[in-house]
Amino acid sequence: MSDQRIRFYQTGTFTVGNRLLDPSDRAVQASTARANALTSGHRACQGCGEALGARYVLDAAMRATGNQLIAVNATGCLEVFTTPSPETAWQLPWLHSLFGNAAAVATGVAAAMRVKGKPVRVIAQGGDGGTTDIGFGCLSGMFERNDDVLYVCYDNEGYMNTGVQRSSATPPTARTATTPAMGPERGNVFGTGKSLPLLAMAHNLPYVATATVADLHDLEAKVTCAMGIHGARYLHVLVPCPLGWGHPTDETIRMARLAAECGLFPVFEAVDGEVVSSTPIRRRVPVEAYLRGQKRFAHLFDGPTPDPRIARLQALADQNIRRFRLQPEVTP
Amino acid sequence: MKLPFAITLDPGSSRHNHTGAWRTQRPVYVDRLPPCNATCPAGENIQHWLFLAESGDYRAAWEAILADNPLPAVMGRACYHTCETACNRAKVDEAVGIHAIERFLGDLAIEHKWPAPPCAPATGKKVLVIGAGPSGLAAAYHLARLGHAVTIRDAMPRAGGMMRYGIPRYRLPREIVDAEIQRIVDLGVTLELGVRVDDLPGAIAAGGFDACFAAVGAHLAKRIDLPAPDATRILDAIGLLREIEQGGVAPLLGRRVVVYGGGNTALDVARTARRMGAADAVIVYRRTQAEMPAHEDELREALEEGVQVRWLSTVASLGDGDITIEKMRMTLAGPVPTGEFETIAGDTLVLALGQAVDLAPLRAVPGVAFTRDGSVEVDGALMTGHPGLFCGGDMVPAERTITVAVGHGKKAARHIDAYLRGTTYAPAPKHAPATLERLNPWYYSDAERTVQPQLEMARRQGTFEEVHGGLDTSTALFEARRCLSCGNCFECDNCFGVCPDNAVIKLGPGLGFRIDLDFCKGCGLCAKECPCGAIDMIAEQT
């Protein structure tokens, strides 16, 4: 009966809330009592996925911790658009130190809480640049020490705050200000970049997960799960950036959805270094469906014939689908 | 805390910064017209009553149906539900089983003896309704609720019209018909049965009626001349069904029944014949299945029950125990004879070639005009050329279904009411359509339609027991919840959740949402992620 209830539901649990759902099955975001840890008046671009992701994550963590939460923020869009003096959009205790040290600063906050015997939890957050590149040393140290911090990377696949430059999270072929669509191999080159979730897993963290702003329930469940665990945890959230990706401001969630549904962004969970579950693709689409909507990939489609690199991206997606078992009914 | 200058700030102080100033377009909540509502001949607000049913408030849902249609239990069974054909969900997976939920609600009301909502204070006006079929009953119901005194007259011994004398019991149990009629009578409507009105103006004058609604239906069977050794072996469908209903045996119905025609009545007769013990029930139809006017589900069920169909065939003549049919060929101009004949076994031929209106009582009424094909001419308010005389149902040019009839009843009632008050009735303008393209189907979970349990085949063929079982409380709930709520907010909280600027204010259950224009930057995410397309983005005036 219980699974039938979901099956026959008007919208299942895909929508944020729904008056018909039991309140406990609704997303934190459906509640007027949500913390709004990141509130209105911030200066993010229209349709910013990062603004959305940060509120999703922090509100869920606020609920999970009974508002006993402190956030540490790396430099980047999220920091800049929330705290231009004299106004801040944060409603929880929040600290920004530098671009590359958020994980370490969070370690310090967590240490302070522990030494003072306060049951207050700590989240560190940053963009992909602040996480996979400049902040990786501090992050790896925090991971390795198993400090009691949930680190959240809001991955918009580039250095957006400085005007959309390449980071090690920028996908191959994507045009950025430092990987222009020029020369023999236009955009970002193949064979570069790294997967922070996999690197996090290599630290044997008690919990590593990926998520997108397109699947709120999944994201909130992961935050809740992460906050139920002590030690170093890592959450990697895909947050499309209309400015950097070149998609309409109302397509932010759709882009995140397509990224997951085509397989380029695998959504999964790992415990103690092993993948324990992945969110199955619901309606698989070819990578082209995802790429076409974004100006950063426009050069793949401007020739008379399809750019062969689309097939290479498709191969990456297919590999993810196999590797993370994103289509359990298809993979052997 | 006394904070260090500039670098340490008070929480939420960004709310001083009204980012709404960035906006070039704004979201606006809208109500769109869902395809189900748009196609319902009775004008039901289906999406709305489904919305009420979705939360389990069946009584409210039922009352919402009643606002347009006083016969939910009947309609849930006998309507051919154009709403489901139009349903947007049909393009996502399968249409919402609207008729099944309607029937469930109707049955629930009967079971709990829910009365119709109370009538308005009496107006002192009197209306005569002629014909106790779906149209007349619907008109009577609405007129009564509007406070008018209604008298219905019908020539038959029992009320219901085609609901009783045209639709077989296995599709529409009579206790259901009785119960729904009784509820209308309980409003204080006077029902005079077995009274045929031949002098309309006389009847109106004699009864002191202020207006009249005539909806006597079309019950004169159309016939064709066929060479036959014994004319008694040729029956007409509507007459046959009426006779069976009146309890008369059908002695002339043989073991091999051939039904000529392709409408729903043809199927009703064929299926009835099977139930009455005919070994063969063969439908002969001039065209192909694609052109058959009968409802697809009815055909499927008939075939399941062993009814056979000879497509592209006409009846040429009757022999002794057999019937000769001629093969037809489909051309762009329609079916043409091939000259190729075939003889099939058949001891009875039932003609189901349509019905005509008995116009006799109206012929002499001053001002009333008729169409060339034998219907009564009415204006947009369903009024004839004779002031105060309105017509509806099968008598006027329209599709002849009980749903259309019920719709006419409602429409006529509203215009009669206006006529009696000396005003005119103008329906509210229709909302723009809620098209599939406006929906974001991602959010709807995949679900098959709750299939109404069907009676076992064997039982169904031999008896007149109802073929379709009903939904129970839980299946009805699931089914209602499959509604996509096209074009109308169903409070899924998506807009509230997906706004990156927290600029959607949730007003609480039943109250929907409001945009906080101080902070809305106009990104359009709420509109794009609204599952049901109930948000429009409109340009800001600059």
Next chain:
Amino acid sequence: MLKQLECSRAIAEVIARCRPEVICAYPITPQTHIVEALSELCRTGELAPCEYINVESETSALSVAVGASAAGARAYTATASQGLLHMAEVVYNAAGLGLPIVMTLGNRALGAPINIWNDHSDAMALKDAGWIQLFARDSQEAVDLHILAFRLAEELSIPVMVCVDGFVLTHSVEPLDVPSQEQVDRFLPPYHPVQVLDVSDPVSIGAMVGPEAYTEVRYLAHHKQQRALERLPELAAELAVILGRTSGALLHPYRLDDAETIVVAMGSVTGTIEVAIDELRATGLAIGAIALCAFRPFPLVELAQALAPAKRVIVIERSLAPGLGGALASNVRMALQGGAIPVRTVIAGLGGRPITRVSLRRLFTSAAQDALDDLTFLDLDTGAIDRELARWGDQRRSGPSAENLLRDTRRPR
């Protein structure tokens, strides 16, 4: 109570008595013994409660301290040389955020060429990061300055760097008094931050500040340093009462009476200078010295007053500002601006080169005869330099000078 102790150990013990709540450690010579000793004190429970965190870099060391301090914990770390440069960004940040972190800097030269020995290149590199920089003239002062540092830092919400000469002080073993817990507690109240990450009063710390307020923020940083100029002597006096000895000051004067020549220096070299002065005074030379304890804030007025009677000032500079001379001398000149007292810069003791009494006596004597250039390199091996410069003249590329010089200096002369 005096105990024969390594200075680093004594510093660790006094740090422990300052009750830090978070300590971040990363190894780099010559501060390592301090954090090693602290790890021991934490493990044995002598220092508790305290979170001792082995970080993966100096950037993290100070970053952890930033987080801890902002969350209301008393935080301590130590570093030296390359480590200080590695954390440079955070050094500025901690000051900008006004976090009262105390850090010991085991002063050491900067590479390349890599060199583990003592000079002040590291401290000078970050002299304008907004920290208070206090230089210890001897091991006992190195110990005592830490108590002062915490008090000053927390009173003013400003981080303090206690500069302790590497090896010369950090590794010296001598009779030292580690102030007792009771003495420390009497001087150092618990930490009450002016801003703190608190779930019941959720502020945002570390906002972005634009042109409209940045100058004011910087002015206030300067203002804090000016306040420190006032508070440091007062607090030092207060501490002196408790400890029964003078530790910490803006500056320590030495035999300034009638001094015509005044030597200005910072750190452990002042001990040798004082001995040389004693010897020269005995020959009748009117010479005295000033050991600057506070380099930041720089006591312009106090220094100008102390130097006013002098005919000449010699600055013993433990670091080089290539292309200029020395940072300390430049600052001293600023104190004396508008006057006629000449200031000579003497670059001495770079990368651990010993500054001998003999060399100093020779230097001061010629200084007293006004025979010094504006910029002098003490004990410079001019032979080696000349040979290298000759090579430079011969060929444009001659390999790393450091190695050439090393070869030359090892060659029997």
